Amino acid sequence: MDKSPFTIEIAQTFHRRIASIVDRVQVGIWNVGTRDLLGFDSDFGFGQQHGFQSLVLKTCHRSTRLRLPWETLLGDSAEDRKSVDEAIENAIKALT
Numbered sequence: 001m002d003k004s005p006f007t008i009e010i011a012q013t014f015h016r017r018i019a020s021i022v023d024r025v026q027v028g029i030w031n032v033g034t035r036d037l038l039g040f041d042s043d044f045g046f047g048q049q050h051g052f053q054s055l056v057l058k059t060c061h062r063s064t065r066l067r068l069p070w071e072t073l074l075g076d077s078a079e080d081r082k083s084v085d086e087a088i089e090n091a092i093k094a095l096t
Contacts, residue, residue, distance in 0.1 A: 010074070017073055018042050018055060021066065021088055025057055028092035036060050038095075044070075057091055064094035 026038040036059035043054040053073050055066040066087045072080045 013074055014044070014053075017084075018053075021055060021084065021091075022057070024088050025091045025095070028088065029059065029095050032092070032096045034059055034096045057095060059095050062095050064091050066091055 022038060022040050029036070029038065039058040041056045043056075052067045052069055055068075057064050057066070068084065068087060072083050075081075
């Protein structure tokens, strides 16, 4: 990871990506019959390489946590997208 400064564009991208994950999990659990409003909380790690980003997702009866490296969450490579997609699918399974 380069040592470029943290910018508003990076912050906005982070929030958009987290919102997209929450939205996709909400739709996913709804489509399989879990008619709960998805609750969520996020935590972010900074430091030398930003660390892991945690997203806790909760329905009325279940909860799960996604942990993704900063670079993966903000990345645009096919591998990054695949990792995020797998985390979303795992969250849907855990919540239903």
